[in-house]
Amino acid sequence: MTExxxxxxxxxxxxxxMVKPLFGDGPIHWYTPxxxxxxxxxxxxxxxxxxxxxxxxxxxxxxxAQSIAELTYGFIHKMVEDVAGKDALKxxxxxxxxxxxxxxxxxxxxxxxxFTPTSHIAVTAVLAMLVxxxxxxxxxxKNGTHxxxxxxxxxxxxxxxxxxxxxxxxSYFVRPVSHSIRxxxxxxxxxxxxxxxxxxxxxxxxxxVGVVVTPLSILAITAMYGLEIIVxxxxxxxxxxxxCVYLKDxxxxxx
Amino acid sequence: xxxxxxxxAMAGDVAHGAAEAAGHAASxxxxxxxxxxxxxxxxxxxxVTLVVIYxxxxxxxxxxxxxxxxxxxxxxxxxxxxAEDYKLKAREAEAAYEKALADARAQAQKIVAEARAEIxxxxxxxxxxxxxxxxxxxxxxxxxxAEIRAGAVxxxxxxxxxTAGELVAALGGKADAxxxxxxxxxxxxx
Numbered sequence: 001m002t003e004x005x006x007x008x009x010x011x012x013x014x015x016x017x018m019v020k021p022l023f024g025d026g027p028i029h030w031y032t033p034x035x036x037x038x039x040x041x042x043x044x045x046x047x048x049x050x051x052x053x054x055x056x057x058x059x060x061x062x063x064x065a066q067s068i069a070e071l072t073y074g075f076i077h078k079m080v081e082d083v084a085g086k087d088a089l090k091x092x093x094x095x096x097x098x099x100x101x102x103x104x105x106x107x108x109x110x111x112x113x114x115f116t117p118t119s120h121i122a123v124t125a126v127l128a129m130l131v132x133x134x135x136x137x138x139x140x141x142k143n144g145t146h147x148x149x150x151x152x153x154x155x156x157x158x159x160x161x162x163x164x165x166x167x168x169x170x171s172y173f174v175r176p177v178s179h180s181i182r183x184x185x186x187x188x189x190x191x192x193x194x195x196x197x198x199x200x201x202x203x204x205x206x207x208x209v210g211v212v213v214t215p216l217s218i219l220a221i222t223a224m225y226g227l228e229i230i231v232x233x234x235x236x237x238x239x240x241x242x243x244c245v246y247l248k249d250x251x252x253x254x255x
Numbered sequence: 256x257x258x259x260x261x262x263x264a265m266a267g268d269v270a271h272g273a274a275e276a277a278g279h280a281a282s283x284x285x286x287x288x289x290x291x292x293x294x295x296x297x298x299x300x301x302x303v304t305l306v307v308i309y310x311x312x313x314x315x316x317x318x319x320x321x322x323x324x325x326x327x328x329x330x331x332x333x334x335x336x337x338a339e340d341y342k343l344k345a346r347e348a349e350a351a352y353e354k355a356l357a358d359a360r361a362q363a364q365k366i367v368a369e370a371r372a373e374i375x376x377x378x379x380x381x382x383x384x385x386x387x388x389x390x391x392x393x394x395x396x397x398x399x400x401a402e403i404r405a406g407a408v409x410x411x412x413x414x415x416x417x418t419a420g421e422l423v424a425a426l427g428g429k430a431d432a433x434x435x436x437x438x439x440x441x442x443x444x445x
Contacts, residue, residue, distance in 0.1 A: 031296075032296055051311070052316050058323050058326075060330055097305060097312055117297070120287075120297055122301075126301055
């Protein structure tokens with residue numbers, strides 16, 4: 001009896017990640033406006049509202065919106081300066097762009113029915129590769145072959161150094177993988193779990209068990225949502241601070 | 256029975272998904288994240304978005320915010336310097352005020368001392384004058400008292416002589432004026 005009812009529950013936790021065309025049902029070409037386009041555009045709009053419209057007063061004593069913009073600016077500016085050093089500040093707009101895109105995408109993705117670009121490995125892999133390529137190029141341009149000293153741990157015993165070099169090289173190339181999968185995985189997992197709990201919520205309409213299950217699932221959704229708010233910020237923070245750490249390696253490769 | 260139904264539903268789902276995905280089969284298999292056909296689209300729009308954000312930040316937002324922050328720290332340090340300046344001025348003014356107060360107090364003390372000395376001098380002079388007058392009066396009075404006393408002694412003698420003479424006469428004696436005078440004189444002196 002119950003089984004028959006629970007068949008009515010729709011489990012599509014991954015549907016929220018589907019890339020769909022905005023208009024019509026056609027195939028997705030690289031230029032097709034999709035829900036990706038829509039939510040990235042909303043993200044850009046949010047950033048413009050926060051950092052451009054919010055600061056239009058240029059007030060010495062800031063308004064609330066301007067305070068938010070200034071605090072965000074100060075937060076990342078200080079992070080770049082503290083972690084990567086003063087000479088990394090010329091990369092600050094670049095790092096700030098990454099942080100804002102990730103944090104805004106993460107938070108917008110928490111809206112019901114929203115699409116989360118940062119839950120896609122395609123997006124986070126591009127972000128991570130941008131960082132990886134930038135760091136590698138900057139490392140070689142700034143330090144030349146000294147940049148390879150990053151892999152040659154001069155503080156270790158000589159016999160161990162070749163072994164460590166192999167490990168260092170591997171870990172260097174694994175960086176973009178972990179960098180991107182960490183973000184996408186976190187975003188995807190949380191959203192999927194919320195969706196799974198949400199699928200249990202309408203059970204009260206179908207079965208007597210729902211009297212217990214529905215409140216529990218709603219409670220679980222609320223708890224997960226709270227956790228996801230933290231994760232949204234923490235993952236953006238982690239991505240950004242790792243970018244700063246990698247950049248520090250490129251600028252000052254000596255251990 | 257239930258299983259068959261389930262399978263039918265699954266099949267329907269897949270068919271529906273296939274119709275929706277229309278041309279990219281991978282999406283049906285599981286994670287839409289691994290649907291390679293959507294990658295070019297996502298990457299293209301991501302790059303567009305990043306370029307737009309970067310442009311907005313580097314052209315408008317960041318210069319504006321850093322200008323505001325620099326402005327603010329400039330204003331704050333300027334205000335602090337001005338406050339320090341005012342504090343210094345206030346301290347100077349206080350010192351000047353204290354000095355003026357001390358001067359005034361010293362001046363007042365000097366004036367008071369002078370006035371007191373003057374008054375003392377006047378007082379001394381007046382006292383000396385009054386003393387002199389008093390002693391002159393006292394001398395005069397003493398002289399007069401002595402005169403009166405002398406006069407009184409004479410008068411007593413004369414009255415005693417007269418009375419004695421009268422008494423002797425009344426007792427039937429014959430008064431010898433010279434003897435009476437000598438007796439009275441001795442008595443009065445004695």
